Amino acid sequence: MAQRERKNDPSRPATAAQGDRPKGARGQGARKPGPPAGARQRPAGKGNPGGKPSGPRPPDRDAAGWLWGGHAVLAALANPARQCRRVLIAGETVETWETEVAELLEARDDVRKPEIIARHAFAQHLPASAVHQGIAVQADPLDQPDLESLLADLPADRPAALVLLDQVSDPHNVGAVLRSASAFGATAVVTTKRNAPGETGALAKAASGALEHVPYPHVTNLARAMARAQDHGFRLLGLAQEATATLADEAGQDRLGLVLGAEGHGLRHKTRETCDALVRLPTRGPIAELNVSNAAAVGLYELIGRKAG
Missing domain, CATH: 3.40.1280.10 (SPOUT methyltransferase, trefoil knot domain)
Structure with a gap:
């Protein structure tokens, strides 16, 4: 049919589970037994809560939603009806976005300044498929009219x-x-x-x-x-x-x-x-x-x- 939708939605990222907490509590002073000699230690993650994380944290899906990409973020910051919470800019794109973002934030009272982070740290907040261009904003949904x-x-x-x-x-x-x-x-x-x-x-x-x-x-x-x-x-x-x-x-x-x-x-x-x-x-x-x-x-x-x- 000529005017039907062609789906091009990329695969949606699965929601990663939080690491399981160990069952029971060890007594004070008890030492955690080490692995048997020659045994391979499991990587950090589920079932190994005490280890160092081996990858980025899953996106925080319980907080207000994240918008990403230059046009989307700048338009959101320019909209007085939009309640914003945080602005992230990747360190290597600071020269691209920082001046315009700073000008937009001067007119707002909800966010004072952007957070400059490493590009790989965006994975803590955004889906893996997000083409974010080094900028994102955490914002509440707009109130749509009936x-x-x-x-x-x-x-x-x-x-x-x-x-x-x-x-x-x-x-x-x-x-x-x-x-x-x-x-x-x-x-x-x-x-x-x-x-x-x-x-x-x-x-x-x-x-x-x-x-x-x-x-x-x-x-x-x-x-x-x-x-x-x-x-x-x-x-x-x-x-x-x-x-x-x-x-x-x-x-x-x-x-x-x-x-x-x-x-x-x-x-x-x-x-x-x-x-x-x-x-x-x-x-x-x-x-x-x-x-x-x-x-x-x-x-x-x-x-x-x-x-x-």
């Missing part, structure tokens, strides 16, 4: 465009959709509470700062949310490869919503029924299908960018 309030606050005399994602689960794709939504001036990216990513570091990195600018509400029932958008005057167009009409054929009013489904499933049955029309992009050639984030970018250009140009 969809009804967002719709009610829209000016009645101005065009608006929504992107609605039907259980698109890959954070890299969703982040790229947010980036396109920011670039073209979309009103919001709406997704589901189930089978969709929350505010993660991978999503924020892919969004390249757009998470700080584009509302990202999660809804319990997408079909009901779509109906509420229609009550507020939105015409909702679902992308489906088998549709006969093109997006350009139907994109003729000021309030429009672009509805995209996930790879493998596409738009669910109820989502399809709730759309005002099913449309396709005029792709051609031996490979006519687009990744969901690419389809969103092309669709937003058709809905917003072409009119603005």
Whole structure:
């Protein structure tokens, strides 16, 4: 299907377990027996709590979330609505980030200065797959508006465009959709509470700062949310490869919503029924299908960018 998601999510890092504590307590003055002669000592870690750690500590997943990458971190620090806790900069990238970070921190009262650490120490806080560019921020999630309030606050005399994602689960794709939504001036990216990513570091990195600018509400029932958008005057167009009409054929009013489904499933049955029309992009050639984030970018250009140009 032309507008379905192509998953490119790298394997997620497993959560490392804490080292087991030895069962029972040794009496005061008791000496720990040494290994038998010639025996190999086990490396530090589980079952060897007293030894020196043989690798980086697992990420601290109980604290506020970490965002990483230059654009994502600088945008978070520039957002007064974002509560930040710590900023990390790798020693070898200090010249790249320190001046701009210092300027942003002057306007904040939650973080006073960045922590300069060795690059390998980032592994204590971030997943192994994180492409962090030597900078990260520990921050609380943003307070996202509920969809009804967002719709009610829209000016009645101005065009608006929504992107609605039907259980698109890959954070890299969703982040790229947010980036396109920011670039073209979309009103919001709406997704589901189930089978969709929350505010993660991978999503924020892919969004390249757009998470700080584009509302990202999660809804319990997408079909009901779509109906509420229609009550507020939105015409909702679902992308489906088998549709006969093109997006350009139907994109003729000021309030429009672009509805995209996930790879493998596409738009669910109820989502399809709730759309005002099913449309396709005029792709051609031996490979006519687009990744969901690419389809969103092309669709937003058709809905917003072409009119603005």
